[in-house]
Amino acid sequence: xxxxxxxxxxxxxxxxxxxxxxxxxxxxxxxxxxxxxxxxxxxxxxxxxxxxxxxxxxxxxxxxxxxxxxxxxxxxxxxxxxxxxxxxxxxxxxxxxxxxxxxxxxxxxxxxxxxxxxxxxxxxxxxxxxxxxxxxxxxxxxxxxxxxxxxxxxxxxxxxxxxxxxxxxxxxxxxxxxxxxxxxxxxxxxxxxxxxxxxxxxxxxxxxxxxxxxxxxxxxxxxxxxxxxxxxxxxxxxxxxxxxxxxxxxxxxxxxxxxxxxxxxxxxxxxxxxxxxxxxxxxxxxxxxxxxxxxxxxxxxxxxxxxxxxxxxxxxxxxxxxxxxxxxxxxxxxxxxxxxxxxxxxxxxxxxxxxxxxxxxxxxxxxxxxxxxxxxxxxxxxxxxxxxxxxxxxxxxxxxxxxxxxxxxxxxxxxxxxxxxxxxxxxxxxxxxxxxxxxxxxxxx
Ligand code: CAA
Numbered sequence: 001x002x003x004x005x006x007x008x009x010x011x012x013x014x015x016x017x018x019x020x021x022x023x024x025x026x027x028x029x030x031x032x033x034x035x036x037x038x039x040x041x042x043x044x045x046x047x048x049x050x051x052x053x054x055x056x057x058x059x060x061x062x063x064x065x066x067x068x069x070x071x072x073x074x075x076x077x078x079x080x081x082x083x084x085x086x087x088x089x090x091x092x093x094x095x096x097x098x099x100x101x102x103x104x105x106x107x108x109x110x111x112x113x114x115x116x117x118x119x120x121x122x123x124x125x126x127x128x129x130x131x132x133x134x135x136x137x138x139x140x141x142x143x144x145x146x147x148x149x150x151x152x153x154x155x156x157x158x159x160x161x162x163x164x165x166x167x168x169x170x171x172x173x174x175x176x177x178x179x180x181x182x183x184x185x186x187x188x189x190x191x192x193x194x195x196x197x198x199x200x201x202x203x204x205x206x207x208x209x210x211x212x213x214x215x216x217x218x219x220x221x222x223x224x225x226x227x228x229x230x231x232x233x234x235x236x237x238x239x240x241x242x243x244x245x246x247x248x249x250x251x252x253x254x255x256x257x258x259x260x261x262x263x264x265x266x267x268x269x270x271x272x273x274x275x276x277x278x279x280x281x282x283x284x285x286x287x288x289x290x291x292x293x294x295x296x297x298x299x300x301x302x303x304x305x306x307x308x309x310x311x312x313x314x315x316x317x318x319x320x321x322x323x324x325x326x327x328x329x330x331x332x333x334x335x336x337x338x339x340x341x342x343x344x345x346x347x348x349x350x351x352x353x354x355x356x357x358x359x360x361x362x363x364x365x366x367x368x369x370x371x372x373x374x375x376x377x378x379x380x381x382x383x384x385x386x387x388x389x390x391x392x393x394x395x396x397x398x399x400x401x402x403x404x405x406x407x408x409x410x411x412x413x414x415x416x417x418x419x420x421x422x423x424x425x426x427x428x429x430x431x432x433x434x435x436x437x438x439x440x441x442x443x444x445x
Contacts, residue, residue, distance in 0.1 A: 004134045005177035005373065006127070007143065008068050008382055009339055012060035013326055014047035014151070014166035015422050017395040018403050024162065027400045035162060040248025040320060044327030045395065046406050047151055047166045049420040050429040053084050054092060054441060057149035058099035058428040060170035064145075065100070067385055068172060072097075072106040076142030078113045079129055081122035081331040083198065084150045086412065086439065091115035095439065096147060099428045102443050111142075119196065120244055121363025123148030123169070123331035128369075130173035131182055143174040148331035151410055155203040163247045165327025169335040179382045180338075180357065183372040185230040189221025196364035202412045211364055212250060218368035219243075219254055219360055223261060226370040235262045235311050238372075239345070239355040240319055242337030244362040246328045248320040251337075254360065255316040256303050268307060276301035318344035325392055334361045339386065342375070346383045353377045396422050 018024055020041050021032030035041050047056065057080060064070075080093040093113035101107050116122040116129070123146070130144035149168035154160035195211035198204050227233055241258065243251045263269050264279050280294035302308050322340040323329075329336055338359060345352050352375040362368045398406065398421065406421075408414045424444045431440045 002135065002175050003177065003181045004131050004173065004175055005181035005376070006179045007172040007174040007177040008064055008179060009172075009335065009386055010060045010064040010067065010170045011332070011336065011339065011386070011388060011391070012056045012063070012168045012170075013391050013395065014045040014051055014056065015395055016046040016048055016398045016402075016406060017043045018046060018398055018400075019043050020162060023400050023403075038249055039162060040252070040324050041162065041327060043325050044163075044165045045167050046164070046398065046403070047410060048396075048422050049406075049409050049418050050424055050431075051166075052410070052430050052439070053082055053086075053149040053151055053168070054095045054099065054439065055428045055430055056166065056168035057092065057147040057170065058096045058441070060149075060168040061096060061100060061145055061147055062103065062428070063387065064170045064172055065104070070143075070172075072100065072104050072108045072111070074142055075108060075111050075145050076139050077130060077133060077144035078108060078111055079116055079126040079144065079146050080114070081116045081126045081146070081148045082150055083117065083119050083122065083330050084152070085115060085117075090438070092149070093147070095441065099441050099443070102428075102441075118367060119363030119365050120246070120330045120333055121361045121367050121369060123335055124359070124361035124369055127171065127173060127182065128186075134173065134175060143172050146171045146173055148329070148335055150330035150332060152328045152330045153203060153407060153410060154206070156404075156407060158203070158206060159208050160204070160206050163328045165329050167326055167329045167332055167336075169329070169332035169339075171335065178376055178378040179342075180373040180375055180379070183230065183374070185226060186369060186371040187222045187224065187226025187229065188367065188369055189218035189223075189225060190367040191218065193218075193364070193366035195366055212253065214364070214366045215244075215246075215250060215362050215368070216254060216257055218366050219362060219370075220257060220261065222360065222368035222370040223258065230372065233262045233358065234266060235259055235268065235315070237356060238315065238358040239350075239352065239375075240338075240341035241315055241358045241360065242319040242334055242341055243360040244334040245320055245323040245337050246333065248324050251316060251320055252312075255312055256299055256308070258360075259308055259311060260299060260302060272302070272305055272307060275305060322388065322392075334359060338373075339383075339388070342379065342383045343386070343388060346380055352379055
């Protein structure tokens with residue numbers, strides 16, 4: 001059986017950043033700890049004037065192609081996942097291919113290009129498409145380029161404003177991958193939901209609290225569905241569990257639910273019984289409300305136990321590090337969570353070859369997907385080569401007034417001229433509109 005998975009990853013962050021506790025909180029009249037302790041966010045990335053989903057995607061893809069020594073002919077497929085597209089017909093992947101063709105000799109003439117939409121889960125769906133294409137033997141030895149790129153902006157004043165972010169993740173999907181192999185087994189939880197949507201509008205209509213409930217409900221169903229094909233899961237099975245991370249606080253909730261589910265009927269539940277009792281079973285309660293109240297009580301106790309805290313610190317906390325510094329990258333967010341964990345494993349000198357990850361993706365509207373990944377022998381070389389720290393450190397800080405300008409620059413309804421905050425160098429930039437209202441790009445040396 002051919003092994004298929006992620007061969008390499010590169011990211012591209014928006015080049016500006018906003019400090020949430022020190023710049024955003026005072027203007028909003030909020031306690032800074034609402035952001036750091038509550039949501040789990042410190043800074044968020046924003047695109048400079050000349051950046052957008054195409055430049056960030058193309059710049060991440062170019063870093064990846066250069067590092068792996070690839071030419072356009074090596075790529076048989078370019079799938080872009082985004083929920084920030086600006087065109088209902090022409091896919092962002094064609095723009096990105098056009099950018100890349102400016103700097104490589106060959107072209108992507110024979111590559112299948114598309115755009116995937118299902119809110120934040122579209123990045124994982126694109127991985128799936130690439131995986132299936134290779135497994136079906138239709139790739140002719142070529143690899144797939146999956147690019148998850150988003151500018152996650154909310155209406156000014158929306159509670160989601162604190163969770164904004166901008167960036168792209170480029171992934172090479174190939175046979176005999178160098179980073180992680182994807183499991184064939186996967187589980188889904190999918191229902192028609194109205195929690196977060198953009199009905200022909202740039203900024204989302206959001207029911208924030210409902211979106212959190214839907215995330216947890218669909219994620220639980222996806223885990224049960226995954227277990228129906230892969231067998232029961234146990235907290236000790238996985239070195240890391242990267243979740244879709246709209247903000248780290250959401251992951252804290254998902255992790256607790258996941259741990260409760262995975263530890264039910266195991267020695268962990270037995271060990272904890274003296275301290276916090278056994279997990280409530282629905283059959284033991286007369287009403288659903290009583291059962292739910294008992295569950296809430298159990299969860300409150302569970303999260304204070306040493307077993308849970310230790311598991312959370314080892315398996316979950318490393319997945320949210322990058323996200324806490326860049327905000328929500330929508331389609332790229334779960335892929336940043338995986339990268340964050342593997343990067344910390346590399347820094348800690350952990351041996352990861354052969355170890356398993358459980359990856360939980362989510363898209364509003366709504367669907368969750370869960371699959372496992374096996375870390376490959378060559379993982380360390382791959383992770384060491386990814387440029388994350390310098391990109392984050394090189395970002396330029398913006399004041400609240402600058403943030404207001406940048407939000408307006410990227411607001412499709414507004415037309416304002418703003419000086420760029422940084423100088424582009426060795427990257428693709430947006431240069432303006434063409435005669436058919438297409439967006440135009442150039443590579444700046
Ligand atoms: N110190 C410590 N913690 C504090 C605090 C303080 N001073 N003040 C508040 N907090 C805590 C709150 O208790 C809360 O934590 P809990 O939920 O654990 O109780 C947390 O900080 C956030 O506070 P609020 O709930 O009061 O925040 P809010 O209502 O202003 O906004 C939100 C929260 C509704 C999630 C909002 O950010 C939002 O709408 N975000 C966009 C939607 C979203 O991200 N949903 C997530 C699921 S959907 C999804 O995943 C898809 C996607 O990418 C969008």
